[in-house]
Amino acid sequence: MARRDTRSLILQVSLDLFNQSGEPNVSTNLIALEADISPGNLYYHFRSKDDIALDLFKQFLGELQPLLHLDESMETDVEALWLRLHLVFETMGRFRFVYRNLGDLKIRMPDLGTAFSGLLKMQHDMLTQLFSSLESSANMTCSDLEREALADNMLLTMTYWIPYAELRKDSGFEDGSVLAAAVSRTLLLIAPYLLEPDRSKLTSLAGSYLD
Amino acid sequence: MARRDTRSLILQVSLDLFNQSGEPNVSTNLIALEADISPGNLYYHFRSKDDIALDLFKQFLGELQPLLHLDESMETDVEALWLRLHLVFETMGRFRFVYRNLGDLKIRMPDLGTAFSGLLKMQHDMLTQLFSSLESSANMTCSDLEREALADNMLLTMTYWIPYAELRKDSGFEDGSVLAAAVSRTLLLIAPYLLEPDRSKLTSLAGSYLD
Numbered sequence: 272m273a274r275r276d277t278r279s280l281i282l283q284v285s286l287d288l289f290n291q292s293g294e295p296n297v298s299t300n301l302i303a304l305e306a307d308i309s310p311g312n313l314y315y316h317f318r319s320k321d322d323i324a325l326d327l328f329k330q331f332l333g334e335l336q337p338l339l340h341l342d343e344s345m346e347t348d349v350e351a352l353w354l355r356l357h358l359v360f361e362t363m364g365r366f367r368f369v370y371r372n373l374g375d376l377k378i379r380m381p382d383l384g385t386a387f388s389g390l391l392k393m394q395h396d397m398l399t400q401l402f403s404s405l406e407s408s409a410n411m412t413c414s415d416l417e418r419e420a421l422a423d424n425m426l427l428t429m430t431y432w433i434p435y436a437e438l439r440k441d442s443g444f445e446d447g448s449v450l451a452a453a454v455s456r457t458l459l460l461i462a463p464y465l466l467e468p469d470r471s472k473l474t475s476l477a478g479s480y481l482d
Numbered sequence: 483m484a485r486r487d488t489r490s491l492i493l494q495v496s497l498d499l500f501n502q503s504g505e506p507n508v509s510t511n512l513i514a515l516e517a518d519i520s521p522g523n524l525y526y527h528f529r530s531k532d533d534i535a536l537d538l539f540k541q542f543l544g545e546l547q548p549l550l551h552l553d554e555s556m557e558t559d560v561e562a563l564w565l566r567l568h569l570v571f572e573t574m575g576r577f578r579f580v581y582r583n584l585g586d587l588k589i590r591m592p593d594l595g596t597a598f599s600g601l602l603k604m605q606h607d608m609l610t611q612l613f614s615s616l617e618s619s620a621n622m623t624c625s626d627l628e629r630e631a632l633a634d635n636m637l638l639t640m641t642y643w644i645p646y647a648e649l650r651k652d653s654g655f656e657d658g659s660v661l662a663a664a665v666s667r668t669l670l671l672i673a674p675y676l677l678e679p680d681r682s683k684l685t686s687l688a689g690s691y692l693d
Contacts, residue, residue, distance in 0.1 A: 371585070372585070373645075373649065374583070374645060374648070374649075388650075388651075391649070391650065414685075416670070416685070416688065416689050417673075417685070420666065420667050420670040421670075424635065427638070427646050428635065428638055430642070430646060430649070431638060431641070431642040431645070431646065432638070434584075434585060435638050435642065437585070438584065438585075438588070438598075438602070438641070439602065440599075455631065456631050456634055456638075459631040459632075460631075460635060460671075462628075463675070464674070474625075474627070474628070478627050481627075
């Protein structure tokens, strides 16, 4: 196998194992075994498991960043809002090992901790921009206090829907039902601040998610 | 010191250290040192650090349970709702080590995991009961979908406000500002479903929390 392919294979196998079992429970030996390569070959590509985790985190950021960037000229309607949130949650779900052990990863890898703080800030900015776009098109109305609490509540839900689902032993990371519940819950956080007919439209989108 | 006093002292010192540094970072030797007793004396009272953590968790449940029980004849107005939530969050804050390392504690101590699932169920029932009491007094109106999402969003916030504050490096666990932000955020989750004048009353309570 070419070097580049082996590297990609190690990352893909690691991501699957980290997501399934939690990063602390996966050894480099297990990764080599599942990838069907020798441990020596693995260490040729990555010095440690932390290096693999950091690489995957960078990949996660790379996929998430374009979704957090809003084109200023973009028309924001409830369908656009819904689609954007769906894609953000879906990306988080694919890299969910980050959220399963966030506290632990942050302490062990200060670089990841710093990058994660940056991510929170980007997500906060994206939400603020979404709200002001919705407000300027007169579909949304809320006070400063409400807007700040809404951004904060959405950020909290975005950061913890994965450990929350695991805590409750919700099955359905594979079939997408956990993702659907998270997006639905988040849409219902925004809905009360929308004017009709958008409020009903978003509420019905949130409901149809659970069917 | 009498046996009973030593036991209480160990628990109090452990709670402070666990809250400050996270339970995984506190050794029984450190607890003995801070309590100014010999490690042997500590082991006379508790076989392991897990035993101390379990005892503290039971104490936490003992203090929380009366707050989760709603008297059926109780009038629920927004002040009663606010006070109840405030006391629940305050109790969580005093035992915040549980929430700092929930995923880890649950795996290490299956008994604690089971008890925690029971706690989530009790909190869910309390919220449902609160909502139906508010709805029957005609101060609240929401659909089944909205009510279920509201309970779920509140439960998520209740479970993760502590790690969220730590993630953002919010200072203020000691001066109460982190607690105030959490209660305020939760009140603003409910407010949109209340009718006037209760909606404004609750929103202004939520705002005054942050002053």
